Amino acid sequence: MKVLVGVKRVVDANIKVRVKSDGSGVDTANVKMAMNPFCEIAVEQAVRMKEAGTVTEIVAVSVGAAQCQETLRTALAMGADRAILVETDQEVQPLAVAKVIKALCDKEKPGLVIMGKQAIDDDCNQTGQMLAALLGWPQACFVSKIEVNGDTAQITREIDGGLEKLSSKMPLVMTTDLRLNEPRYVTLPNIMKAKKKPLENVKPADLGVDVAPRLATLKVAEPPQRTAGVKVDDVAALVNKLKNEARVI
Amino acid sequence: MAILVVAEHDGARLKPGFLNTITAAKKIGGDIVALVVGHQSSAAAEAVAKVDGVSKVLHADAAMYAQPTAENITALVLTLAKDYSHIVAAATGFGKNFMPRVAAMLDVAQVSDISDVVSADTFVRPIYAGNALATVQSKDPVKVVTVRIASFDVVADSGGSASIESIGAGPETDLSSVQSQELTKSARPELTAARVIVSGGRGMGNGENFKILEALADKLNAAVGASRAAVDSGFVPNDYQVGQTGKIVAPELYIAVGISGAIQHLAGMKDSKVIVAINKDAEAPIFQVSNYWIVDDLFKVVPEFTSQLG
Ligand SMILES: Cc1cc2nc3c(=O)[nH]c(=O)nc-3n(C[C@H](O)[C@H](O)[C@H](O)COP(=O)(O)OP(=O)(O)OC[C@H]3O[C@@H](n4cnc5c(N)ncnc54)[C@H](O)[C@@H]3O)c2cc1C
């Protein structure tokens, strides 16, 4: 089975972004970028399935600017076999990404697509579900465990009240949750090997996809800041504050 | 303009987020029609009919909706979509699962997790773990919107008298089926509806130690939450996770115990009215968003706190 994995290049999870003073967006110039953590979990899942013999080929896909090549090289160093960059300098929103990956699926015919549940920059949590819809495939979102047996998959997914067991037909689009696995670190030899793996470059127009944004961002603002609090010396003082000052207990 | 709000329930009772979602729908403006999808779910439909602001309930009751899949709910919503300017649901695990599927089938964007309504086509949504608030305008003919429940008040769950119309089931797809659910049992309030939350982090050391938080929570009639580190370490189940990629909460009082205050955790709780932190590290970032904090060993502070509450 061939697997396609969607990887997004985002601002590193440890960085607290700043809003630009003109309100046009957040400042991403000279900020450390990385693969979206949920996409790392997605690549790791694909690699483990290949190691287990269920998967024969892993294709990593990223939609965005030329620099997404770095993210794809990381996916290749983790164990993906080849990569496709769908290059555009335009802002790409989830529906556009889903359409692009749908077009690639029509060509590549994977048996499984693995995406992250959420990109930590736009916090949309949409793209995998949208792709499943466009393909007319089942979806398994927020997955913490999956076993594929021929043309069905047994899935455990995280829901608000606990866990849900889902049985699904293949082909399938799944999105990863945090408990699915712990991604491996890339090693230097694997980074070297990744440099020789194929990385194809296409444009959205080559796939016949219009990626024009549907949502216009009118402004981006700082969230309200909390007022400074106080350190209290002991529990008695805390209880007193909560009762008589904050009046919440 | 008419707004279709998809209700979340357990067959008998409404899930808390629905009442907040109606507040958002009222702010959008227009007739509010609620869709109740379930099996043997008349009690849920009746509960929705009483909710303030709902003008009509569409009730689709069928065995296939006992534990509905995203594919089947989507298929049903699509049969109704043409009559509505907005399709709205809470940004809970339920809403996040099927709403983007609906949007893609309608070839429109989804506006995820809105924290405010500016106008019928313009919404505010947090991005980058809540470190920025984007105001976005949808140009699509139908607005598919999910609502951050912590950002909206609840409407009254009584006083309304909407009519209930039974509608047939939508098309059934056999793409996937729910086999079972393992739900965390608790007599405490739900995290996203609780007035007080007591959360534990890696500092709790193990799952057994969460008992001291539960004792505190019981005194305060609080829900118990956790950081990702506490969930990943297996101290508590996944549904306890508060944060950017877990549950977003904004209770009257949030007590963070043995939690450092990573960006991703703050994203899920920094809109709480009053925040208390207990941490032995005097430099813990959680203090930057706290109203009150104690620098000390939690194993000393928490039992003392519980006993002083009498
Ligand atoms: C993609 C992604 C998504 C994430 N999503 C989330 C999310 O939704 N929610 C979330 O919480 N995190 C999330 N995280 C993880 C986040 O970055 C932090 O790793 C996590 O919040 C840390 O949890 P913690 O504060 O419990 O642990 P730590 O950072 O290890 O902090 C433990 C704290 O306990 C204190 N402590 C230890 N012992 C005691 C004691 N005896 N008495 C008092 N204090 C004590 C320590 O001083 C320390 O401050 C995410 C990370 C990534 C990359």
Ligand SMILES: Nc1ncnc2c1ncn2[C@@H]1O[C@H](COP(=O)(O)O)[C@@H](O)[C@H]1O
């Ligand atoms: N530009 C992109 N390129 C490749 N994959 C993407 C892109 N945007 C989103 N995805 C995939 O969709 C997931 C969810 O993103 P989102 O819906 O934006 O939160 C990510 O974890 C990726 O797997």
